Amino acid sequence: MKKTIxxxxxxxxxxxxxxxxxxxGAYLLHVLMTIFIYxxxxxxxxxxxxxxxxxxxxxxFFGVGAYASIITCSRFGFNPLVSILFAGFFVxxxxxxxxxxxxxxxxxxxxxxxxxxxxxxxVIIRNIPKLTGGASGKVIPNVIFNGDSAKTYWLxxxxxxxxxxISEMFNRTKIHFAINSIRNDEIIARSSGINIFxxxxxxxxxxxxxQGIAGAIYTQQYGFVSPETTFxxxxxxxxxxxxxxxxxxSTWGSVIGALVLGFASEYLKLIxxxxxxxxxxxxxxxxxxxxxxxxxGTTKDKIITHKIEKKSLSE
Amino acid sequence: xxxxxxxxxxKRFGGLAAVNGVDLDINENEILGIIGPNGAxxxxxxxxxxxxxxxxxxxxxxxxxxxxxxxxxxxTKLGIARTFQLVRPIQGFTAFENIVVGALFGAKENLKQARxxxxxxxxxxxxxxxDFPIDKLTVLDLxxxxxxxxxxxxxxxxxxxxxxxxxxxxxxxxxxxxxKSLKKRGxxxxxxxxxxxxxxxxxxxxxxxxxxxxxSQGLYENVCxxxxxxxxxxxxxx
Numbered sequence: 001m002k003k004t005i006x007x008x009x010x011x012x013x014x015x016x017x018x019x020x021x022x023x024x025g026a027y028l029l030h031v032l033m034t035i036f037i038y039x040x041x042x043x044x045x046x047x048x049x050x051x052x053x054x055x056x057x058x059x060x061f062f063g064v065g066a067y068a069s070i071i072t073c074s075r076f077g078f079n080p081l082v083s084i085l086f087a088g089f090f091v092x093x094x095x096x097x098x099x100x101x102x103x104x105x106x107x108x109x110x111x112x113x114x115x116x117x118x119x120x121x122x123v124i125i126r127n128i129p130k131l132t133g134g135a136s137g138k139v140i141p142n143v144i145f146n147g148d149s150a151k152t153y154w155l156x157x158x159x160x161x162x163x164x165x166i167s168e169m170f171n172r173t174k175i176h177f178a179i180n181s182i183r184n185d186e187i188i189a190r191s192s193g194i195n196i197f198x199x200x201x202x203x204x205x206x207x208x209x210x211q212g213i214a215g216a217i218y219t220q221q222y223g224f225v226s227p228e229t230t231f232x233x234x235x236x237x238x239x240x241x242x243x244x245x246x247x248x249x250s251t252w253g254s255v256i257g258a259l260v261l262g263f264a265s266e267y268l269k270l271i272x273x274x275x276x277x278x279x280x281x282x283x284x285x286x287x288x289x290x291x292x293x294x295x296x297g298t299t300k301d302k303i304i305t306h307k308i309e310k311k312s313l314s315e
Numbered sequence: 316x317x318x319x320x321x322x323x324x325x326k327r328f329g330g331l332a333a334v335n336g337v338d339l340d341i342n343e344n345e346i347l348g349i350i351g352p353n354g355a356x357x358x359x360x361x362x363x364x365x366x367x368x369x370x371x372x373x374x375x376x377x378x379x380x381x382x383x384x385x386x387x388x389x390x391t392k393l394g395i396a397r398t399f400q401l402v403r404p405i406q407g408f409t410a411f412e413n414i415v416v417g418a419l420f421g422a423k424e425n426l427k428q429a430r431x432x433x434x435x436x437x438x439x440x441x442x443x444x445x446d447f448p449i450d451k452l453t454v455l456d457l458x459x460x461x462x463x464x465x466x467x468x469x470x471x472x473x474x475x476x477x478x479x480x481x482x483x484x485x486x487x488x489x490x491x492x493x494x495k496s497l498k499k500r501g502x503x504x505x506x507x508x509x510x511x512x513x514x515x516x517x518x519x520x521x522x523x524x525x526x527x528x529x530x531s532q533g534l535y536e537n538v539c540x541x542x543x544x545x546x547x548x549x550x551x552x553x
Binding site: 178188 | 412416
């Protein structure tokens with residue numbers, strides 16, 4: 001029963017999301033686009049966290065992707081879509097190189113190094129003004145699809161759906177067993193035959209590339225990059241908050257978290273233009289305090305415990 | 316036939332030689348017991364062979380190839396499996412999923428094959444609560460999960476590091492039967508154990524380590540009478 005209903009709901013939801021631009025206004029569509037970008041970042045951050053590595057490098061890869069796309073577009077005349085793909089490959093390549101250094105690190109050392117890398121990226125970009133526009137940033141003459149919001153929405157929706165798909169693949173295949181084992185006990189993982197570095201590098205490259213592509217699409221939407229705004233720590237902290245509120249180590253946790261916090265932030269902005277961030281912050285603190293595993297994680301735990309209790313009773 | 320051989324194996328931690336020139340031959344399909352007082356280097360020897368640490372000097376030859384510089388995960392794939400003194404199940408996985416991990420990566424199986432071999436292993440181990448999360452299992456079940464994960468990698472040689480510790484006498488007997496049944500399946504097994512009764516019951520041959528050196532080896536009965544072994548355990552007679 002459950003097995004047939006779930007795919008039908010998924011397909012209906014996807015169809016609904018695809019046709020959404022015909023039903024809703026530009027404002028709501030714009031809110032959704034922002035939510036999907038953050039959802040992609042939250043999910044990709046969570047993918048790395050599932051291996052046990054707390055990455056603070058999200059904003060860095062996001063920013064490099066943004067710059068790669070804008071520069072190839074304006075300097076080398078790339079088609080915007082091609083430039084977005086290029087940004088993904090470029091960031092993947094950087095992640096491959098950096099991976100050999102940072103993935104030997106663990107715990108707080110890994111986190112701090114990824115944060116430092118973000119800073120280094122922004123310093124480098126600030127200091128090659130000929131290519132990047134330096135501190136004042138760079139503007140491209142035309143935003144993607146000439147500002148057609150429906151087309152932009154579909155592009156962002158595809159990125160979010162692909163990210164969800166990758167995340168579910170990570171949760172349903174061999175990779176799930178590998179990264180969970182690595183997070184729990186590296187010695188056990190090694191003795192069970194898992195190539196730890198290989199899996200870490202793989203996840204690091206995939207999650208970084210997704211962050212790079214998200215950055216590229218986000219900037220193509222506005223047509224503008226600058227070190228301050230593009231490498232803003234908002235692109236690290238908001239996705240982290242979303243994943244934590246929704247529930248880490250799962251696809252649906254980040255999805256729910258992004259929707260809840262995304263809509264809450266917009267709504268709060270409307271009802272109290274000043275000080276909405278205070279309410280927003282209090283909301284995050286309360287959820288994490290009372291639902292430590294997030295909305296999705298706590299609910300799922302309750303259901304599983306209930307099932308086991310039922311099973312124990314019937315035994 | 317010798318399946319695993321160490322040649323002048325040495326591991327120093329700073330000034331301390333935990334393993335100090337061990338020449339060990341392990342024959343195919345035997346149960347070898349390794350005994351020795353605390354700090355004799357038993358677990359260090361297993362760590363060296365399974366690849367968690369690398370030797371300071373010496374060789375390890377498994378199935379005709381030198382493995383002393385190969386990483387642990389490669390050695391597992393080649394057919395060396397081990398359990399840990401303190402059981403280390405993967406939290407968040409069920410008992411069954413813990414065993415699946417060994418089959419997936421140690422035996423390089425796909426998800427379906429791994430599930431099949433894991434449920435086969437659960438049957439062999441008589442593990443009942445296989446769908447329970449790890450923190451809902453008994454000590455004996457946890458030990459079985461630990462052995463199950465090792466077995467799932469389809470090893471040629473299995474190292475059991477104090478697998479009887481923490482079991483009551485009834486459970487110990489179950490475990491002894493289990494290990495014997497594994498031998499019948501063609502496995503080579505190395506048992507590290509403190510309980511002499513278990514060593515006597517299980518092993519074909521015993522090696523005694525003291526201060527990182529082999530001081531005696533042979534049948535359990537003979538080794539027990541060896542004055543060097545007695546003095547290692549009880550101290551010199553005045």
